[in-house]
Amino acid sequence: KQEVTQIPAALSVPEGENLVLNCSFTDSAIYNLQWFRQDPGKGLTSLLLIQSSQREQTSGRLNASLDKSSGRSTLYIAASQPGDSATYLCAVRPEDSNYQLIWGAGTKLIIKP
């Protein structure tokens, strides 16, 4: 059974720092992995989607990497800003499903001005 874990559960850093969020999954048989952002009381915003054949994806100050064989992904945020404060969720698409997403519990990020 696929399980997704995100560590740490919460993180607080000063503005301007570079930071890394971690996501691990127990079964390497995945189609893709996706990182989302969730703001308090709001919906989900897709940040980056990495296909299983890819090693990384970049969007602006965000870079997501995927090491499928070791069951790990990282989300790197460069030059963090207070507006980056949110909960970051990762989700994997198992190979045995064309639609189900298996989610981590998220990392709550606070960027202090």
Next chain:
Amino acid sequence: NAGVMQNPRHLVRRRGQEARLRCSPMKGHSHVYWYRQLPEEGLKFMVYLQKENIIDESGMPKERFSAEFPKEGPSILRIQQVVRGDSAAYFCASSQLAGVAYNEQFFGPGTRLTVL
């Protein structure tokens, strides 16, 4: 092109009442997925529907919960006789494609259900 729409955004019910959550998929999308997020937890898959068909309801509790996606109108997630444990955020997602490896789901803002 409007995104996935859900209403209401917030819903308060007393124990024993019924809750109806609505989801309108993105234009051109015929596949709808419902997820539930309990406090401090990740999302959990509940049900996958296509127009007029339930494809997979393996994540939905067998009792009190039902879902539909009629030919016309939004998808409805219905919870009968709500209990406090039903308090959660319910997210709807839609996709244009299905049955393929790359099948991105687009999420709505969620409905936050509070059961008193």
